[in-house]
Amino acid sequence: MASALRGAILGHVRVPIRTLDRLGSLSCLQTSIRSMSSHGDDHLTREEVVDRVLDVVKSFPKVDPAKVNPDVHFQTDLGLDSLDNVEIVMALEEEFKLEIPDKEADQIVSCPLAVEYIAAHPMAS
Secondary structure, X not given: OHHHHHHHHHOOOEXXXXXXXXXXXXXXXXXXXXXXXXXXXXXXXXXXXXHHHHHHHHOOOOOOHHHOOOOOEOOOOOOOOHHHHHHHHHHHHHHHXXXXXXXXXXXXXXXXHHHHHHHHOOOXX
C-alpha cells in the first residue's frame, strides 16, 4: 500500500528547474518528473551530485578538464555543440540511473542546471 501511494505521489511531483533564457538570465520552469525506477529513500546530497556531474563532464572526450567548474556552460564555456550536449545528458542519465525526458534534457545546458535537475530528482541514485 505504501509503495503504491509513493508511486502515485512521485508520478505527480513537479520540480523547479532553472533555465537560461536567450539573454542568459535565469528563469524558472516547472517540469513533471515520472517515476522511472524505484530505490530506497536515501537521496544523494547536493555535494555528491556536483562532484559526479563534474566528473561526467570532465570525462567527455571533447572537454578540457581544466575548464570544468561548477558554473560551466556547455556551449559558451566549453565550446560544445548541441549534439555534444545531448551526449553529456545521456552520460548523466547513465551515471545517475535515470531517464530524463527530451523536453527536460533540452533545458540542461550547463553544470548548474544539471545539478539542479538531478539533485531535485527523486529517483537519482
